[in-house]
Amino acid sequence: MSAHPVTIGVLAFYLMLLIVIGLVSTRKSSGGLTDFFLAGRDLGKFTVALSAVSSGRSGWLVLGVTGTAYLTGLNAVWAVAGYITVEVFMFFYVARRFRVYSEKTGSITIPDILSSRYKDTFHLLRVVSTFIIIFFMIAYVGSQVVAGGTAFSSSLGISETSGMWLTAIIILLYTMLGGFHAVSKTDVLQALFMFFSLVVLPFIIMFDLGGIGPIIDTMNTNGEGFTSLWTFGFGAIVGLLGIGFGSPGNPHILVRYMSLKNVKEMRQAALIGTIWNVVMAWGAIMIGLAGRVYFPDVSMLPNENNEAIFSSLGEEVLNPFMMGILLVAVLAAIMSSADSQLLVGASAIVRDVIDRLFLRDRGQVSSKNLVLFSRISVLVLMLLSVWLAFSAQEFVFWMVLFAFGGLGACFGPALLLTFYWKRTTGPGILAGMITGLITVILVKKQPEWTYSFLPDMKELVGKMLFGVTYEAVPGFLVALIVTVLVSLATRKPENADQVVDDLKKIA
Numbered sequence: 251m252s253a254h255p256v257t258i259g260v261l262a263f264y265l266m267l268l269i270v271i272g273l274v275s276t277r278k279s280s281g282g283l284t285d286f287f288l289a290g291r292d293l294g295k296f297t298v299a300l301s302a303v304s305s306g307r308s309g310w311l312v313l314g315v316t317g318t319a320y321l322t323g324l325n326a327v328w329a330v331a332g333y334i335t336v337e338v339f340m341f342f343y344v345a346r347r348f349r350v351y352s353e354k355t356g357s358i359t360i361p362d363i364l365s366s367r368y369k370d371t372f373h374l375l376r377v378v379s380t381f382i383i384i385f386f387m388i389a390y391v392g393s394q395v396v397a398g399g400t401a402f403s404s405s406l407g408i409s410e411t412s413g414m415w416l417t418a419i420i421i422l423l424y425t426m427l428g429g430f431h432a433v434s435k436t437d438v439l440q441a442l443f444m445f446f447s448l449v450v451l452p453f454i455i456m457f458d459l460g461g462i463g464p465i466i467d468t469m470n471t472n473g474e475g476f477t478s479l480w481t482f483g484f485g486a487i488v489g490l491l492g493i494g495f496g497s498p499g500n501p502h503i504l505v506r507y508m509s510l511k512n513v514k515e516m517r518q519a520a521l522i523g524t525i526w527n528v529v530m531a532w533g534a535i536m537i538g539l540a541g542r543v544y545f546p547d548v549s550m551l552p553n554e555n556n557e558a559i560f561s562s563l564g565e566e567v568l569n570p571f572m573m574g575i576l577l578v579a580v581l582a583a584i585m586s587s588a589d590s591q592l593l594v595g596a597s598a599i600v601r602d603v604i605d606r607l608f609l610r611d612r613g614q615v616s617s618k619n620l621v622l623f624s625r626i627s628v629l630v631l632m633l634l635s636v637w638l639a640f641s642a643q644e645f646v647f648w649m650v651l652f653a654f655g656g657l658g659a660c661f662g663p664a665l666l667l668t669f670y671w672k673r674t675t676g677p678g679i680l681a682g683m684i685t686g687l688i689t690v691i692l693v694k695k696q697p698e699w700t701y702s703f704l705p706d707m708k709e710l711v712g713k714m715l716f717g718v719t720y721e722a723v724p725g726f727l728v729a730l731i732v733t734v735l736v737s738l739a740t741r742k743p744e745n746a747d748q749v750v751d752d753l754k755k756i757a
Contacts, residue, residue, distance in 0.1 A: 260574025272424025272432040279429030282617035286429035295515040299522035301437035302506035308587035317557035319538025323476025330531035332494030341520035345507040347669040352508040368676030380602040387595030391635035394588035440582030447579030448533030485717020492723035496654035499661030502590035596627040652694040655722025659686035663730040678737030686729025693721040
């Protein structure tokens with residue numbers, strides 16, 4: 251069933267606007283790698299705040315959290331409380347150290363920061379961290395391409411294959427042309443559409459219902475799970491809060507901290523980002539709760555899919571024009587993450603492989619040629635992501651399920667200890683990243699061949715952590731413990747005291 255012409259018109263206008271932003275940003279992104287990957291560290295506080303939050307949420311907030319609230323009621327609060335709390339800490343405290351240290355050392359990527367801090371002479375830290383980033387970013391972008399194909403298919407009535415190609419082409423064009431300038435500006439635009447979908451829509455629904463009364467009545471009818479935060483067990487609650495363990499280690503969020511023009515505005519950006527995080531989370535939960543009024547049973551939703559509540563509710567209360575904006579919001583949530591992940595993957599290839607490993611003498615290649623390599627890398631990564639999306643969708647979704655937590659386990663402890671603990675060493679960071687990644691994989695989906703010499707790791711972790719089985723939690727804790735122990739057993743970097751002391755002065 252095809253969409254209303256007005257709805258299609260809104261979608262078409264949005265997609266053309268993204269391409270225009272990419273074209274306008276082309277010149278600004280062509281000066282060098284810092285321009286292409288960090289917008290020349292020249293972004294304002296509003297752009298950094300909205301871009302950091304929007305790129306971190308993806309379609310998970312718009313579709314996943316609304317669907318969770320529809321099924322479980324107020325228990326969905328635990329799904330957003332963890333990452334909001336951690337990102338408040340990251341934005342208010344860690345972000346300033348990121349910004350200052352990255353500029354002082356000329357760092358553009360996470361591997362750059364680690365290599366600089368620990369005098370990575372043999373490039374082990376750079377190679378391992380680069381591999382982890384590329385590994386997860388291809389899967390991340392592939393999953394967003396699949397999600398975009400589904401969104402276009404349901405909204406425009408085209409095939410999912412055509413929708414996937416359309417998603418890939420649009421993201422590729424503005425990201426390849428405009429780099430981080432285009433990505434950050436489109437993220438702000440996409441944040442505005444998400445504002446409508448997650449904040450304005452709940453008020454439209456309450457106006458349609460005649461107030462919040464029907465929502466509260468329906469919550470009471472559905473029982474304690476909808477009216478109490480405490481119906482989940484301890485393990486389930488901590489597992490949901492554990493989503494926050496991913497935030498300190500996801501590069502597509504962290505690079506925003508490095509791009510702020512004035513470090514003195516970081517606290518203001520933090521306040522803006524925190525408010526934005528809370529408001530979007532509130533809206534997602536309200537939409538899920540209101541959905542129970544219109545669709546009392548999940549069997550009333552398309553394919554009995556609870557994550558369809560967002561679009562189904564929109565069709566129920568919005569006219570074609572507003573429905574077009576709502577569908578744009580879904581695409582905005584998907585694209586604001588995919589473009590950032592694509593750029594992070596490309597930066598790992600160009601900065602950490604081509605520039606730092608193969609081109610030791612930077613005079614060999616001009617800045618413009620490095621930017622050209624960056625654009626080619628964006629193209630290659632997108633093609634790999636599309637290939638993966640078409641050939642191995644199940645594998646893509648399996649990888650993405652633990653990608654957020656996996657990146658958190660690999661880089662979260664590493665970066666926090668890097669900026670706050672003088673005794674941290676390179677071997678400690680390397681051991682922590684590797685063991686954190688292995689732990690996340692084993693707890694998420696332990697390969698069958700390991701059962702010959704290992705117990706059931708998910709069951710073991712559940713017993714040790716009082717029922718907590720979300721892989722990000724044990725992954726983060728194992729990485730943290732291993733990093734500390736190995737650091738204590740190895741030699742501290744010569745400049746460690748001075749680096750941390752200098753960072754304390756600006757924190």
